[in-house]
Amino acid sequence: MTRSTRPAGRQRPGAAFGPVRDEARNARIIEAVLDLIVENGYGDLTMSAVAARAEVAKATVYRRWASREDLVADALETLMLAAAVPAGATAAGTLREDLIATLTQRSVCLHPQARHFSAVLAAATASHPQIADTLRERAIAGQREEIAACLHRAQKRGEITAERVELLLTPGRMEIAAAIGLTILQQELLGAVLDIEGVARLVDQVLLPLIGGIPTS
Amino acid sequence: MTRSTRPAGRQRPGAAFGPVRDEARNARIIEAVLDLIVENGYGDLTMSAVAARAEVAKATVYRRWASREDLVADALETLMLAAAVPAGATAAGTLREDLIATLTQRSVCLHPQARHFSAVLAAATASHPQIADTLRERAIAGQREEIAACLHRAQKRGEITAERVELLLTPGRMEIAAAIGLTILQQELLGAVLDIEGVARLVDQVLLPLIGGIPTS
Structure with a gap:
């Protein structure tokens, strides 16, 4: 075609x-x-x-x-794509390394303008509720997909069970959302750039404990 | 005096x-x-x-x-105090019940204006970095203290060790921050009001697993 x-x-x-x-x-x-x-x-x-x-x-x-809603959605997507992790870019050998590399890449590559832009959009959600959909679909979904890709690679390596991955990716589950919320709290609200050390703490103290479900357990 | x-x-x-x-x-x-x-x-x-x-x-x-910074800080504090949980208000018998009651109270009592106000402030942090301090000290610290109070009550009941509580409340630890980030993501960015069912999922899927440290483990 x-x-x-x-x-x-x-x-x-x-x-x-x-x-x-x-x-x-x-x-x-x-x-x-x-x-x-x-x-x-x-x-x-x-x-x-x-x-x-x-x-x-x-x-x-x-x-x-x-409409301006379409324009804003495309603008947000443009910013997010610039910070996206290229497929296969991380040659990590473990889920931990993969998560740290993936989240650091996004954190470091996210232009300050992107942080400001999405914070301004977040402020607009109270008066323009449809902007919440734009944020969910164009910014948060991308971060979610990158973490999901890490989980799938870990599952192939036998680090985590397929059942656990499926559970974590069920709509409405809060584990992955908590990690994303934490990056937003740190970066967009508190203005801290998560460097590799900060990302490692996030992965070790929050993401890995919540992911759990290693095959031996 | x-x-x-x-x-x-x-x-x-x-x-x-x-x-x-x-x-x-x-x-x-x-x-x-x-x-x-x-x-x-x-x-x-x-x-x-x-x-x-x-x-x-x-x-x-x-x-x-x-200054206007002082004014904004007091305005934010006024909103947050209106949603604060009165000391001793929860007669919960377990850490889980206590966390659900505490977080639900804050979620339900937080006036929509408070959500909007703090979202607008968050948007201002990019151009006015001192606003990040105001948010940290007047809004996020209050939520943190309420969760800390739940932990201390659970410690007194013997549900969690003193060492674990101390670790979780160490500056820079990410567990409690993850729960707060999740409520901000849900409520301020995505515009969802966390009702008691949503709070229970947050507690069961994120907060309790991260708190861990029950005395028998």
């Missing part, structure tokens, strides 16, 4: 004519969203303000993004 | 002349801070704006609070 046979969806109709130029323009629009939200908060963000800041026509913004 | 022998500190010089009227006025000033921050964020907060909103002279605000 080639790209051209798919419904256009959020693809811009003009994409075929100048993809490189369009990519640069889209990056400029996302950059404008990030700047405006960090400067003025979510409440004041409008499509017009984004267009003006990115120096594009308002119609150009609307061609790709239907 | 009577109050009049102590240095005045942050007491207003005029306190002796109209304490009831002054209390009402101070409450109005704190209310103005809460309203303004929820409406406009921390960046735009000024002593003048607070005075105007509370309909008092600017000098009246400065008589008690030296």
Whole structure:
């Protein structure tokens, strides 16, 4: 199936004519969203303000993004992808090493702007509840998936049972969420960057005890 | 030692002349801070704006609070005290019951305004790092102390060793912080109110496993 046979969806109709130029323009629009939200908060963000800041026509913004909610979700995802751990990047031999490498990579690579941006979005959830969905789907889900990938690799190595992994990844379970909440408390609320020593404490004192379920137990 | 022998500190010089009227006025000033921050964020907060909103002279605000940082800290503390668990309020017979009662009380009694207010402050920490100290000292420390009180009561009942309690309360340990981070993730970022069932899952899946250290182990 080639790209051209798919419904256009959020693809811009003009994409075929100048993809490189369009990519640069889209990056400029996302950059404008990030700047405006960090400067003025979510409440004041409008499509017009984004267009003006990115120096594009308002119609150009609307061609790709239907609403400011879509824009904010894509901006958050852009930041998170920049901090994502490349698949297979960690050659760790144990679950502990894998978790430390994975969480350190995210902590170190997460641009300060990303921390600020998601903190501002969190502040907006009280008045704009749909922003909570954006945070859950675009920021928290990514961290969750990286920890899940560590668990699956550990399961393949025989460090943890399949039943335990399944339990930990059941929706509504709180173990993985606690580790993510702790990184948010430390980094976004208290402004501490978790270095490798801080991440190791998090893994040893919280994540590994909660993961439990080693095959011999 | 009577109050009049102590240095005045942050007491207003005029306190002796109209304490009831002054209390009402101070409450109005704190209310103005809460309203303004929820409406406009921390960046735009000024002593003048607070005075105007509370309909008092600017000098009246400065008589008690030296800066907007002091004002914000007191406003946060006022909100947190309203949700605090009264000492001896829980007649729980086990650590589990005590933790569930304590965390549920705080979760249920925390006014939505308090959640919004602290989320807005969290968003301000990136540009105003001293706000992180305010959050740590006025909001997070209170939650920590309530959980510590549960641990001490459990220790008296013989449910947990003194050594384990001491370890868990060592600065820099991550176990209690993980539980607090989880409540912040759920309530302030994701906008979910933790009801008694949610608190019970938090206690059973995260807090009790991390607390560990029962005397027989």
